[in-house]
Amino acid sequence: MTPTVGFTNGTRYHKDFTLSITKALGDQLAAALEGLGRAPLTEESIAHLDEKPGVYQLYLNGEFVYVGKADKSLPARLRNHLRKISGRRDISLSQMAFSCLYVAEDFSALAPEQLLISHHKGMGNIPWNNNGFGNKDPGRQRDSTVLKRNHFDVLFPIDLDRPVDGLHQGEATLHEFLEMIKAGLPYNFRYGKAPEFKTRRVRVPAAGSTADEVFQSLSVAIPAPWQVTALMGYVIMYDDSPATYKSAWRYYRDGRRISAVPEAEPAGAVEVDPPTLAD
Incomplete structure (x- = not known):
């Protein structure tokens, strides 16, 4: 049997179409974060945030190092990071900055931080993701x-x-x-x-x-x-x-x-x- 090639009278009339919605969303999230300024990772900066869920990025000496999400409260999640870094050697809070986006709760089901991780990994590595930074007690x-x-x-x-x-x-x-x-x-x-x-x-x-x-x-x-x-x-x-x-x-x-x-x-x-x- 001759396979169908999708042509008749020299004109192709069907083919596969793939819509990458998740990639488009990840690209939009990354672009929105890139368009924001960066605030020092301090209590003063965090205090200005609303108690909303969202995604955020951390920067060390101006370089992007980590992407994460907060299911309920961006301020609470960022305070966790502030406290963690304050107890470490060879790093200072004065070196850290962040930017963040509030994300509606119904959008959280799409795992927006994973969309951002996929976006950034496609462009290179993310130093602090998957190297133990986001973990709590490993047991x-x-x-x-x-x-x-x-x-x-x-x-x-x-x-x-x-x-x-x-x-x-x-x-x-x-x-x-x-x-x-x-x-x-x-x-x-x-x-x-x-x-x-x-x-x-x-x-x-x-x-x-x-x-x-x-x-x-x-x-x-x-x-x-x-x-x-x-x-x-x-x-x-x-x-x-x-x-x-x-x-x-x-x-x-x-x-x-x-x-x-x-x-x-x-x-x-x-x-x-x-x-x-x-x-």
């Missing part, structure tokens, strides 16, 4: 992971010289002290629990104490074999001393600060859990 199963050299936590490790907010010098239960530390840090502090933590009394360091000082004090208060471990992107506390972690760069045991050299894989595709983009 216990990731604590021993060896990170890639281009992972956000390797490029910009947590700052242990930063003061812990909200400390009130005096006595507290160990449970209360742990909660105080967790609330006062701009990076995650995950710890195991034990019944005695709610009855054991400890001394809380003075206001203005750094995370390093607080963790040294905490390591004196926790019973053996508990230890505090500073990984590249967060801090953990479990009853596993003297266990070691491949991404650790500091341990706290019995009031001692023990330095370590974290391992890192060559730069490349970063295997991370899917980023949490909820507010």
Whole structure:
């Protein structure tokens, strides 16, 4: 049988047509963001935003590095990033800027941040997407992971010289002290629990104490074999001393600060859990 070629009397009368609506939307979103100015990533700038859902882009030293979305509140999502970056070394909030678009809730079902990611990846790489920046706590199963050299936590490790907010010098239960530390840090502090933590009394360091000082004090208060471990992107506390972690760069045991050299894989595709983009 001769296949149909779509011609009659030298004129083609049918062919396939593909309409790429998603690409068109991604291009329009990118163009709209590109047409906006950029504001410093500061509380003052964020305070002027409406409590609406939307998409946003982050810039480091003027260079585009990240695209994300907020399902409910752009200000809340941007404040999360502001707080996270404030607790990192080798980067400053003064280097950061953002632009954003409010997006109607019915449009959110189209995953506008994915449209933007596809648009920008078609033009090159997006440095902070899929390198761990947007993730929250990766969970216990990731604590021993060896990170890639281009992972956000390797490029910009947590700052242990930063003061812990909200400390009130005096006595507290160990449970209360742990909660105080967790609330006062701009990076995650995950710890195991034990019944005695709610009855054991400890001394809380003075206001203005750094995370390093607080963790040294905490390591004196926790019973053996508990230890505090500073990984590249967060801090953990479990009853596993003297266990070691491949991404650790500091341990706290019995009031001692023990330095370590974290391992890192060559730069490349970063295997991370899917980023949490909820507010």
